Amino acid sequence: MTRYRLDIAYDGSRFHGWAGQTGLRTVQGELETWVGRVLRLPEAPVLVCAGRTDAGVHARGQVAHLDLALPEPDEVAAMLARRLRRALPEDVIVRRVTVPPAGFDARFAAIWRRYAYRLADGPADPLQRHTTAAVRATVDVGALNAAGEALIGLHDFAAFCRAREGATTIRHLQHLHAVRLDDGRVEIGVRADAFCHSMVRSLVGALVEVGTGRRDAAWLAGLLGAGSRSSEVPVLPAHGLVLEEVGYPPDDQLAARAVEARARRDQEQLP
Template sequence: MSKRYFIELAYNGRNFHGWQIQPNAITVQETLQDALKILLKQKIDVIGCGRTDTGVHARQFFAHMELDLDTIEISADQLTYKLNRLLNNDIAIFRIFIVNDAAHTRFEALSRTYEYRLRMDKYPFDQEFTYRSTYPKLDFELMNKAAALLFNYTDFTSFSKTGTDVKTNNCKIMQADWKNVDGVWIFTIKADRFLRNMVRAIVGTLLEVGSGKIDLNNFTQIIESKNRGNAGWSVPAHGLALIKLEYPDWIYSV
């Protein structure tokens, strides 16, 4: 009998056009499904906890699939090991574990947390995962004040990619702040859900606050306008990573 399994994984997004399968492009989803087909000799559909844009990384990501491991005669640990042997170094499989049959990696997620890494100085050893600011100076105290204003709103149309097929642009933000860690400015944002391109657009707009291009009143007006054209630019993808997801306890009841 088939059962539902979660896959916990991480990936370096540099060589992928995001998570979701798309024509004529290499994606994480397709790469993972191809590896499973080689190992299990059958097509396995893998459903991700969300989409990541081209070049965005994931330090924690979940996907689910239906498997009958008894018939295949392989354990979850063995499958984890074999996948890691087969996949290149851009993807790591941490574990594969059985969950409640009703559990869905996307719809059951209680929260998602992203980090955006930014440096003000030139430093060659983390440039693959950290964006170097083009602004000579930024007021991070003011940027944190602007980030705190996000808690006052739920509609983030102004920071969403236009033309997406979502039913609502409402999100509940639970954390949004900048902190300096060993010379790297890290913007951490946590919410129940995110819109396409939302984090990168928020960061780009916060940089305009920090550079003095817009003030806190302008930032509020941008959110309330519900117009993507009024917000700032989208910062480069390579500085962004999905770092954590939270799920309810019931998904582990099998």
């Protein structure tokens, strides 16, 4: 078996998220179907991605891998990339197909995922309506950034996550910063080792509460001790969110990182 890395971008507007679901159009389902067809495989392969995106969320830098038992791997990679570019629908593209170094795992070898959320707090450009969420009050970017500093680090983000049985909500938030773009929109960038379900949209929802003056910084910081999903945290619309990039360690550290990432975190590891 040879492992192949796929670098993928998609417009999530007409997808029910990444993960395959019977009877629904998903990114994983679309890609697995077309990979199987263009390579004439007896059954569709299984793709593993760096981060499952929700329905309506977009991606510029999604990464996935699949394993195939075919000869001449480099030729297979080139052929697969070429054929997928012709076959896939216009809202998803495979930018590259490569044979990665030993130890590569799209999900577990990743050391961070970077997302951007874009919102408009003034007159919205109708051409951006599928990638920008509208808010009805002016956002104070400085206040948002000052409050967001309390969230950076290793914390239990349960207040911002939809619960999943057996899944930890402890994450290391590495970067969080908002900027006012030249076109007037606000872009909030977040980077973490991983994100739990709906975490980014909930983080941004809470930050907007502070940035628009509806809540204060103490409220935001206090959410870290909640221990469970907070009904006070709004979840912003999916279409404003884009998975921009996934980061991996040097080649000789890929396998070790994959082992480390599989270890479950618990409360005792928090500072």
